[in-house]
Amino acid sequence: MTEKEKEATLPAKKDFSEWYNELLQVAEIMDVRYPVKGLYVWYPFGFTIRKNVYNIIRELLDRDHMETMFPLLIPEHEFMKEAEHIKGFEDEVYWVTHGGTSPLDVKLALRPTSETAIYPMYKLWVRSHADLPLKLYQVVNTFRYETKHTRPLIRLREITSFKEAHTVHATWEEAAEQVDEAIRIYTEFYKRLAVPVLASKRPDWDKFPGADYTIAVDALMPDGKTLQVGTAHHLGDNFARTFDIKYENPAGEQVYVHQTCYGVSERSIAALISIHGDDKGLVLPPEVAPIQVVIIPIVFKDSSDVIHACEKVQQLLQDAGIRVKIDLSDDRPGAKYYRWEMKGVPLRLEIGPRDLKNGVAVLVRRDTGEKRQAPLENISHETQETLEVIQSALFEKAVADVQARIFTCSSLEDVKEKLPEGIALLPWCGDKACGLQIEEKIGAGILGIPTGQEEGHKGQCPVCGKDASVKVYVARKY
RNA sequence: GGGGCCGUAGGGUAGCCUGGACCAUCCUACUAGACUGGGGGUCUAGUGACUGGAGUUCAAAUCUCCACGGCCCCA
The missing domain is CATH 3.40.50.800 (Anticodon-binding domain)
Incomplete structure (x- = not known):
């Protein structure tokens, strides 16, 4: 057989998009032929990878979280309670409007995420400071009516494997600590998949609707774009006020709780496959390989x-x-x-x-x-x-690859030149107008401020020229 | 959000412009058998498709419209 014919089985990895689509099929991860846009079928082989991956996240969370399961359907009046939250999701919600042939009195939303399903129950469950902290999670499917280009495991109308945790705390500070803890958990989780991730605090205009702030982890894909593979949100007492979640403190006062939520999805598997695979197909870390x-x-x-x-x-x-x-x-x-x-x-x-x-x-x-x-x-x-050697070799190789593709830049021209390869680190004054201009001028996104970065003089903002006290990751995003 | 291209066995293609018969063709896959076996084997015999609906027509894979699905470009 000639070289050319062999390539016909799987496109070379440098043609990343084609390689990815074909690999999912040929390696029996997902069958993309299901006749509804944005919905895909797990092959048993792919599903076994999923099982192994989710066993890891469960293992990590079960140390101090409890697993639970809430309903798929959310009544309209609960879903519509939090204004910011609605604004963020209303364009992508599927609604159940009929039971059989009769129209429903109360429309039911297919959860795009579960805050509004869970928090009415948290109102009932949280009574006293002794009930806190409360840390629950579930692994469920969620639905989002994506109108843009859908892509298996990455942009879906049914996210089949959304692991979402929802925690309740007495104070804002405790919740903030939980957000940091979530990022630590995710970093460890991804290390087990041999996937290095970059954590950064999202800019204000990119945070979760209804949150005080969002910290996210991103993976660098082979084509130089970043994939957001995990998020952790500090919800402050925003949802507590909306859903009236209060506890009685030791002094006998009723006070609002502070909450966090954080999630990962099957995007973790997209990253895992894309980062390690090669021209011959999948390369699985032994931890998650169905067959080792x-x-x-x-x-x-x-x-x-x-x-x-x-x-x-x-x-x-x-x-x-x-x-x-x-x-x-x-x-x-x-x-x-x-x-x-x-x-x-x-x-x-x-x-x-x-x-x-x-x-x-x-x-x-x-x-x-x-x-x-x-x-x-x-x-x-x-x-x-x-097997152990392979596991750590894969991670080390991936870390080295990411390190080599983060570029320190000082001007927008510089960023533009480097972005096709990977991620840029750029000084930013912190002003929203400048941030949006950066995004527009280079046609890419600001991921955020790397976690753990010390504030100090970092150069000049490339837009307004003022002193910048932070540098931000800039990248083309999925 | 705007524009364009496309849909033929499990997968990849030809045919469509210019409607017509015959088992539609090739590679691959699958089934059965035989020979084989240290990097994608060979032979023989088989299986299997025109995305769905409506329209035009004596006749539609081919022309028209709608739906569904996929791909690309611009914002």
Whole structure:
């Protein structure tokens, strides 16, 4: 087969958009053929990745959050309570208007997010300072009527996997601390996916509708655009006043609570796939790979001892807690290599008659292609160790890539030149008018002020020329 | 928000402008069998499609309109 024909299976990664769409299909993540715009179907293989990814976020949250589940439908009068919130979402809400053939007296919204479903109940649940803090989360689907270009896992009409946490605190300061904690949790979560993220405080005009402020984490995609993959919002007492959520403090006074909410979605999986994948297909970090090791028996006529050896190895690996599969299909070995490379299996193990004679197996890393022999006698230890090496190698490589694509700039021309590659760091005076002009002049967005940045003299604002005390991330956004 | 292009087996294409028969064609995929087997195998025999609706017509994959879906450009 010629090189050209091989490429026909999957476009090169440098053609990122085509590569992404095709990969979802060929690697069996999502089937994009569902006949409604913006809705897609999880293949079982993709869904297993999802399961593994969400197990991690659950593990992290379950340390001090409780999982819950609220209804999908929100009555109109609750949804319409918070003015800012409505303004932010009204254009993208689906409404249920009929029960059978009869019009409903009260229209029901399909949640675009769940604040207005949850907070009427929080009003009932929160009575005293002893009830606080309250930290709940749920993993649910949400609906947004996107009119722009929809894209699987990234811009959806049904977000199938929205993990949203909603916390209640006694004071504004405690809530602020929870927002920081949320960002720490997300950073750890993404590290487990081997995805480096940048945290920044969103500018005021880009915060969550109804929030005091928003801190978000972004991932840098291969095409140089950033993908917002997690947000944490300080809601102040805005929703508490709207939904009348109060507690009795030790002094016996009724006071409004302070709240936060924070979420991640299947965009996490979009980032995971895009950042690590290559021209041959998926590259999955061992943590989330549905199959961590695939064993390819190299069989000739009558080579039942090869099969037996493979089964024995499979058993050993399974006992060590490794997700392992033997490919016994009657394809040629080469065809199997390509198939499992497409599926992103981190480690391939080849065993043939030649290896048996030598008492070894051939180990092939998916991320580097590196091939080496390992003795069969301590195969499970070798495998385990290699998987760990791959996991951290993927993260380190991704971190280095992001670092190399953040550019310190001082002028708008400079930013324009650098943006196709990645992210710019630019001084900004903090004035909204200047910020909007920056965005307009370079045709990109201000992500925000990097968290942890110390204020001080950072140069001149490229618009008004005044002294700037902060630098902001600027990037082309999804 | 405005404009343009497109929709043919599971996937990729030809045919459409200029309506017509025949099993519509090729690559791939899938099914069955045989030979094979250390990087996408070969042969044989099969399976499978004109997005949906309305209109024009003796006749529609082809022309017209609407819907749904996809892609691109501009703001």
